[in-house]
Amino acid sequence: MTASTACDILVIGGGIAGLSLAAEVAARLAASRQSASGQAAAGQNRGSSGGVVLVEAEPTLGYHTSSRSARQLIPSYGPPVIQHLTVRTLALIRAAEADLPEPVLAPRSFLLIGDEEPVRDRASAHMHPVMPAEALGLAPELRPEAFSAAGLDTTSVACNTDALLDYHRERLTAAGGRIVTGQRVQAARRTGSPGRQRWEAAADGMRFEAPVVVNAAGAWADIVAEIFGARPQGLTPYRRTAAVVDVERPLDAGAPMVADAGDRFYYRPEGRQVLISPSEREPSVAEDSRPRDADVQALVELVNTVTTMGITGVARAWTGLRTETPDGLPAVGWDPAVPGFFWLAGQGGYGFQTSSAIAELAAGILLAEGVENGAREALSPARHQV
């Protein structure tokens, strides 16, 4: 019989969503224990049976979508609630940077190019129109005939996502939280007497017990929901490919990310190389997705047509899954029908840029602290489970 690991909150999924939330909750629990006991509770909690446990199916954290992003945070990107969460996330990361050895964020503008109408449609408080001549000044590799309108978001930043994941991992363990990798949660049941109920979850070789489970399983979140008897959100994982290519004429290190308003491509400097993506949105099953040579070659041809950078070869390519709910907004909050089951899923293409704000919101709901950042209703999982 396998021994059971008991905790207050079991977080399933070790991507940016699960890690940022687990760290936030563990830090708050440690702080409240510390103030309750008047002692240095965080250190004493290490290895205790309570607190937060994060379980990840893969041998390493961030193996799936969270290690495959373009690492850009764009306040003008997405619907208003996403833009709101992005601005809040930037503020929270900037506050955290004060305690970090090096910054997580670095300036990198976002330049949108294309035809007049789709560029105009993306205008927002963070995206202002610029003349094509100004756009060419910022991105001289663009061929002038490739676009007729442009918009610029100067508040956009590059994000060192590895450093951000490390920050959350260290914050979680410093607060006494525990991380278990290589364990896929496969089965669950609700046990205990009324008022003292808890989940028993079985993974590959381990068992977990917790009154509360957080579903941060990315592309697998609907599958995890079924394991816990919850109705799915109707999540769809969409493929998105990226590649790092060698070029004849490297972009300026301070060059913006350039994106086509028609969603045919985007690119940005990656050292002396260039990161490119076809911006595709192709439905997939939940899987360890892989790039297709034909897609990457078609993208190389397109980028060579609209720019003068001169791609000479593909250094590496990858594909990740951007998982969306039917309305494209994340699902964050208690399941409306299954007690002790909390959703943290459907971050789509905004998982990093909304991460700290969503972790803040989710921790407030989970710990019943009444914290509100204006997105609770819009993200409620109840909207997809009528």
Ligand SMILES: Cc1cc2nc3c(=O)[nH]c(=O)nc-3n(C[C@H](O)[C@H](O)[C@H](O)COP(=O)(O)OP(=O)(O)OC[C@H]3O[C@@H](n4cnc5c(N)ncnc54)[C@H](O)[C@@H]3O)c2cc1C
């Ligand atoms: C090419 C590309 C570019 C992108 N660019 C950006 C960008 O510039 N900015 C931005 O903000 N976002 C971007 N994104 C989106 C962002 O990467 C995602 O929104 C984010 O990584 C999702 O994080 P997650 O934690 O929800 O999912 P994941 O990172 O996939 O984590 C979920 C984890 O759950 C685990 N899991 C699943 N089932 C179980 C189980 N039963 N038991 C235990 N563990 C389980 C999985 O193994 C996985 O590690 C991009 C995505 C792609 C693909």
